[in-house]
Amino acid sequence: LLVVGSIGAAFVAFQWSGPTLDPESLKGARVLVTGASAGIGEQMAYHLAGFGAQVVITARREKVLQQVVEKCQVLGAQKALYIAADMANPSDPERVVKFAVDKLGGLDYLVLNHIGPSPFAMWDGDVEHTRWLMQVNFLSYLQMAKTALPTLDQSKGSIVVVSSLLGKMCSPFVAPYTSTKFALNGFFGTLQHELAMQRSNVSITICILGLIDTDSAMEKVKGITNIQAWPASEAALHIITSGATQQTESYYPWFWYYGTLIRDWFPYFRDISIRYFYKY
Numbered sequence: 001l002l003v004v005g006s007i008g009a010a011f012v013a014f015q016w017s018g019p020t021l022d023p024e025s026l027k028g029a030r031v032l033v034t035g036a037s038a039g040i041g042e043q044m045a046y047h048l049a050g051f052g053a054q055v056v057i058t059a060r061r062e063k064v065l066q067q068v069v070e071k072c073q074v075l076g077a078q079k080a081l082y083i084a085a086d087m088a089n090p091s092d093p094e095r096v097v098k099f100a101v102d103k104l105g106g107l108d109y110l111v112l113n114h115i116g117p118s119p120f121a122m123w124d125g126d127v128e129h130t131r132w133l134m135q136v137n138f139l140s141y142l143q144m145a146k147t148a149l150p151t152l153d154q155s156k157g158s159i160v161v162v163s164s165l166l167g168k169m170c171s172p173f174v175a176p177y178t179s180t181k182f183a184l185n186g187f188f189g190t191l192q193h194e195l196a197m198q199r200s201n202v203s204i205t206i207c208i209l210g211l212i213d214t215d216s217a218m219e220k221v222k223g224i225t226n227i228q229a230w231p232a233s234e235a236a237l238h239i240i241t242s243g244a245t246q247q248t249e250s251y252y253p254w255f256w257y258y259g260t261l262i263r264d265w266f267p268y269f270r271d272i273s274i275r276y277f278y279k280y
């Protein structure tokens with residue numbers, strides 16, 4: 001028992017402290033962040049700017065991107081540029097990566113973070129919405145990864161995929177969204193194996209996030225659940241740290257790692273407690 005307890009405590013301590021970021025490693029790093037006009041992506045842009053990185057940010061709203069870029073310049077970014085794009089448009093993902101590679105002379109990090117809006121409600125039978133969301137939240141990630149892989153291979157760079165606990169566990173009100181996140185975990189988890197087997201220089205980090213207090217998420221869950229939300233700025237720093245230290249998979253907040261580990265031990269109680277958290 002003592003041995004098992006010590007191993008458990010060591011695991012918890014490791015997850016709690018997590019890997020340490022060397023901010024110098026990000027000075028001048030060439031980073032493309034998607035979904036950076038708001039929420040966690042915007043916070044990532046500010047952290048990266050503070051570390052002196054060269055950032056290209058993208059999302060649909062040009063005016064907002066312009067404001068984020070201006071703030072990045074004030075915070076100390078070596079370079080800060082934006083490109084407006086709609087990931088629902090199948091030609092935009094490639095266009096965005098080409099823009100970033102062209103303007104930065106290569107790429108060290110591709111941070112895939114954007115999501116399209118999706119209702120937080122019982123599934124209403126709308127198949128077309130899920131098809132559309134699959135393009136925005138999933139297929140565009142593949143298109144960007146494919147376009148960036150050769151340049152990332154040259155720079156020994158990384159792809160960072162922002163995923164969710166809802167790509168690991170099923171929960172009510174998010175059927176289309178959760179489908180895209182399960183798909184991401186499956187695809188990029190497989191790609192991790194394949195790149196390792198091919199001895200590729202490119203690393204992939206998959207970040208699993210719990211509920212984060214972004215405006216869009218808080219607006220959705222208001223009045224439906226009281227699950228604690230964690231700060232977007234901390235989540236953003238966690239993602240950057242995980243990518244820069246080449247973690248295969250990371251969890252924020254850290255205890256969800258254990259949540260997913262024991263997920264299937266007591267399925268009946270798991271499902272009862274998940275439903276208990278939502279008002280209907």
Ligand code: NDP
Pocket residue numbers: 034035036037038039040041058059060061064085086087088112113114115116117136162163164165209210211212213214215216217
């Ligand atoms: P937000 O809704 O705050 O931001 C989404 C971003 O994506 C915005 O910059 C938005 O900008 C952009 N976007 C939306 N639609 C498109 C589109 N069609 N094409 C291009 N860009 C688009 O998201 P969060 O910050 O809350 O989430 C960020 C990531 O974290 C996501 O991958 C999400 O799944 C993950 N996550 C978030 C959690 C949370 O509770 N917040 C929990 C678990 C995971 P614009 O409107 O200008 O296009």
